[in-house]
Amino acid sequence: MSNETPKLYVHKPKKAQLKKHLQQQSRSSPSPSPAPVTASSSSSMASQSTASSSSRVPPTPPKESLARRYKFLWPLLLAVNFSVGAYLFMRTKKKESIEEDATAVTSTPTSAVSTAAVSDTSTSHPVVMEPVRVREPIPLDQQRELFKWILEEKRKIKPKDPEEKKKIDEEKAILKQFIRAKSIPPI
Numbered sequence: 001m002s003n004e005t006p007k008l009y010v011h012k013p014k015k016a017q018l019k020k021h022l023q024q025q026s027r028s029s030p031s032p033s034p035a036p037v038t039a040s041s042s043s044s045m046a047s048q049s050t051a052s053s054s055s056r057v058p059p060t061p062p063k064e065s066l067a068r069r070y071k072f073l074w075p076l077l078l079a080v081n082f083s084v085g086a087y088l089f090m091r092t093k094k095k096e097s098i099e100e101d102a103t104a105v106t107s108t109p110t111s112a113v114s115t116a117a118v119s120d121t122s123t124s125h126p127v128v129m130e131p132v133r134v135r136e137p138i139p140l141d142q143q144r145e146l147f148k149w150i151l152e153e154k155r156k157i158k159p160k161d162p163e164e165k166k167k168i169d170e171e172k173a174i175l176k177q178f179i180r181a182k183s184i185p186p187i
Contacts (some may be wrong), residue, residue, distance in 0.1 A: 144178075154171055154175065175178055
C-alpha cells in the first residue's frame with residue numbers, strides 16, 4: 001500500500017481525458033534504462049516515482065465561454081432591459097402629453113400681451129386638423145344587435161362598490177330603452 005492521499009481536483013477530469021494525458025506522457029518520456037538496485041537508489045527511485053505521479057496533473061478542461069457560464073442570467077438581463085426601455089418610453093410620452101396640455105392652457109390667455117410672450121418662449125408644432133370622415137349609417141337591426149350585445153356585457157360585469165353598481169344599472173336601463181324603441185337615434 002502506498003502512503004499517497006487521494007487527489008482532489010477542482011475540475012475533475014473525465015476518464016477519457018486522463019487516458020489521453022497518460023498516453024501523451026508515455027510517448028513523450030523515453031523508457032528509463034535499467035539501473036542497479038541498491039538501498040540508496042531504491043529510496044531515490046521511490047521519491048522520484050511519487051514526484052512524477054504528483055507532476056502528472058491532468059490539464060484543466062477548457063473554460064466555458066462567459067455566455068454559457070452565466071446562461072441563467074440572460075433571461076433576467078433581457079427582462080430588465082425591456083422593462084427599463086418601456087419605463088423610459090412611457091416617461092417621455094407622459095412628458096410630451098403634459099407639455100401639450102401646458103401649451104394648450106397657455107395658448108388661450110385673455111390678454112394679447114401674454115399671447116405674444118407665450119408664442120415667443122414656446123416652440124409648439126402647428127396642429128394639423130384632419131377632416132372628419134362621413135361614414136355610412138349603420139342599419140337599425142345591426143344597431144339593435146349591437147345594443148343587445150353591450151347589454152349582455154354589462155350584465156357580466158361585477159361591480160366593486162354601490163356607486164359602480166348604480167352607474168351600470170343606469171346604463172343598462174338606457175340600453176333597454178334603445179332596444180325597445182321603434183326608432184333608434186343615429187350613432
